[in-house]
Amino acid sequence: MTVNTALRDYLLTRRTVTAPFLSEPAPSPEHLEEMLTIACRVPDHGKLAPWRFIVYEGEARRMAGDRLYEIAKAKWPERGEEQLEIERKHFLPAPITIGVISTAVPHFKIPEFEQLLAAGNAAFNLCHAANALGYGAHWVTRWFAYDDQASAALGAQAGERFVAFVHIGTAQTRLDDRDRPDPEALTTYWHG
């Protein structure tokens, strides 16, 4: 058995870089294609590929923010302009964001729950792929992943839902680590 030390070290130290610290340069088209290829290489019961991706880049990021601003303004009229302006900036400053959508539907054999998990796998592999190619990544959902109108405005079809918006860009910093769960406290052995 050979230990893959590079992979092990990565898994032991991987860290999200939050969106405010992601900036240009954006991934090249080749890197983007490779990231999406890696994102698709995940455990997927039934090989259904029950996910799809929506890419927001360039001017589309600003347009997406404008749509969220309008929806938020109608939804929360009591909010002040300063608070609402935040909505315009969700897809900035990271140069690219990839929405990961679960396309799970009832299936005779594969529970929808498992299809949802497969989409989550794709989202996390996308984060790993970004890291592998030298970029930082931040998986967020925020309110708009749970709001039908906002999700539709961002490209979800009826019955679909976003499991992730993965912001990707060049990391401007490495964040301090956070406390990590103690695996021992989370593990028991089953004895019957």
Ligand SMILES: Cc1cc2nc3c(=O)[nH]c(=O)nc-3n(C[C@H](O)[C@H](O)[C@H](O)COP(=O)(O)O)c2cc1C
């Ligand atoms: C399903 C899911 C949704 C998340 N949504 C958000 C979010 O909306 N905003 C946010 O700041 N972090 C969100 N996170 C957490 C970050 O992706 C990240 O895990 C966190 O910043 C901790 O960093 P770490 O990945 O280095 O542990 C979400 C994570 C998951 C798995």
